[in-house]
Amino acid sequence: MPSAAHRGPLPAFARTIVVGAGLAGLELVDELARQGGDDILLIEAGGADDLRHVNVAHDARTALRLWLDSRTDPAFTRPWTSLTPPHYGGSSGMRRRLGGRGLYWYGVTLPIEPWALAEPWWPRAVVRDLTESWRGGPSLYERVGERLHTWTHRHAPGSAPAPRPPETHVGALHLRPTPMARRLASDGGWYAYSALDDWRDPLTGTWRAAPRGVRLLTATEATHVLVRDGRACGVSVERRDGAPQEIAAEQVVLCAGTLQSSGLALQALHDAGADGPVELHGLADHIVQGVFLRLADEQAQRLNQVLPTGSYYAPCAPGARSNLFVDVHGEEPDGSVVVEIRAMGEQLDQDSSRVSCTPGERRPWPLAVRSRPSDADRVLLRSQREAITECYRQLCGAVGLKERALDFSDYEDPGRGNDFALPENLATARPGEPVTWCNQLGTEDHEGGTLPLGGVLDDRHEFRAVPGLYAAGPATFPRLGAANPTLTTLALAHRLAALLAERTGSTTRQNRSR
Known part of the structure; x- marks a missing residue:
């Protein structure tokens, strides 16, 4: 178990705070640390009782039930109200645990299709980095695809690459094997890729260590982003058994899932003086x-x-x-x-799908979803x-x-x-x-679109109205396309990690020169 997640006083400062330890948050932190980022604080509202993928931790039937019958999963929660049931009701919700939905993910790694990943919806710079070239080398899709291929086929005792079926035809229909980042455990289970594999043993869940320069807090909820003089400067958190406490930071990244990140963003935009209703449009699943x-x-x-x-x-x-x-x-x-x-x-x-908040004294503000x-x-x-x-x-x-x-x-x-x-x-x-x-809207768990790059965010993933605040994950997709969002989520996490590493390095150099 990651003891740092459970004991000791909360820190007063971190250079970079990342809120949410699902696929996006873990990949971002892992890559940021790899690129030399230091003093990174990762905050997760859920616990760290079991760090294994559900299809390793349980037999196939139990794992399927935990995913499809959310009432049976202790990690499941729905911190919003649906204004348009049955959409965003039923099994729609979050998995509050270290690893998040990544510990239920089936491993599908399709890129967003060119008809959706294009201008005017996506910024040209982002499309180029994903599909053409990233900083003079292979594209982000190529780089992350190679990383996942290496992970899938690496030598690891107790597991092996999942076999791929052959390309085939059914009548006139041409079917290709679905690309997946998945490995088979020797006991018959399986698990999909997660950056947690660098932090813990995927088969036993035994904790190894967070990357150098990374501190981890679990069972700790970020209730709102601290905004002063229009700029993000930290977060306010609550432990399950404690009073609210503020943690200062130079930069904050929202990776808490589309709806949770949207709620935190709405509060920050309001605190920064944004005009208009406390709502975000563009929600899609x-x-x-x-x-x-x-x-x-x-x-x-x-x-x-x-x-x-x-x-x-x-x-x-x-x-x-x-x-x-x-x-x-x-x-x-x-x-x-x-x-x-x-x-x-x-x-x-x-335009008719939106996320809204009701302002009040207690944070986080109540969150509501409307989508048809x-x-x-x-x-x-x-x-x-x-x-x-x-x-x-x-x-x-x-x-x-x-x-x-x-x-x-x-x-x-x-x-x-x-x-x-x-x-x-x-x-x-x-x-x-x-x-x-x-499925109804919200139950595929692919929701996104509320904090789009080129819209609420600039093409460097930063909020236009709240400097120092960033976001990652499908919430930042201007269009979802038809593909499972994970490959793009991982690729954009690598992009943001490089941008944050540059910014942090620049800030460090400026401070040292004073």
Whole structure:
């Protein structure tokens, strides 16, 4: 266990404070320390009782339940009110623990598509750094991709790289193996990449050490950013058993997840004198729907010849703003095989989706979320259903199964969510009978867009209205695209780490010259 996270007085100062120890916060701190940053304080509201990925710490069924049935996860919390249920209700929430959602992540590493990662939405400098060249060398996507490849294939006792299925066709549909940063444990579990692997043993959770120059506080909530003379100068924190305390800093970075970071940002913008309502627009999540299909006997055997066990993907037609995924799960005890076809797409026309705060004496201020599918999103839903139906049709033809009509429910009031994948629900699916499902907004846990680069933030990740305050994670994406956000989150964390290291070094040199 990281003893520094639990004992001793709180520090009075840190050069850099990073709020939130999920994928973005950990990667940022790890890379900033690697680039020579020092006196970094990482603050996490959750605990550090178990530092393993859920699919290492638990059997497959328990891990799946912790993810899909959030009520069973002690780390789950929802620190906001949904004004538009069922969206951002149900299983939508945070995982307050050191490692955050990264300890539930499935490891998918797709880049944002060129139709979304482009001007005028994204700043040209950011697009260039991600896709073309970073500081005269390979692009950030290339650099981080190589880092993840090295991590996946490194020699590590007790685990091995997860095998990739072959590229294949199902009828006219071209399917590629889904790129993943994932390793298999020798006991049958698996885990996805996290910067925590440099800090602890991923199989046992045994703590090693934080990087040099990094201090860690867990079970400590940052209630608000300190703003003086219009500039961020630290944070106010509360431990579960203590009074509020201020910690000064030269720079503060918000990495607490899109909604939590948005709440902290709204308070800071208000304290800095920003005019207008206490709200942020642009909130978006991925829109996801799909179908489960159980195959048995001859159809299951044919499926194994066409699509071996594994995860596959294919981009949908450009106008659909979606990717299609086909996951073939391992053989069930009765010999049947479950196939999942799903489409993941970009929520768009986001002006009606927003995060707001109600000012009051106690911090943090109450947080509320408003989000519904737009007219453009309803067009996307129809396009996704066409893509899913066509994939299902091709699959039926490949395995010799009689095709049935797919009955998609109302996205605003669905009969089934992706929790249908829980064993007791999936067991009710009869061989050959397709079962459709869809997620509501906020339940895919890919929300972003409230603190966009080139908008609320400049292209150096700093708040235009609050100097000294920065943000990382999907909240900074001007558009989500259809891809899982993690590869871009990691790449932008590396970009911000370099910028902060430069700024810190410059400040240090200035101070020494006085």
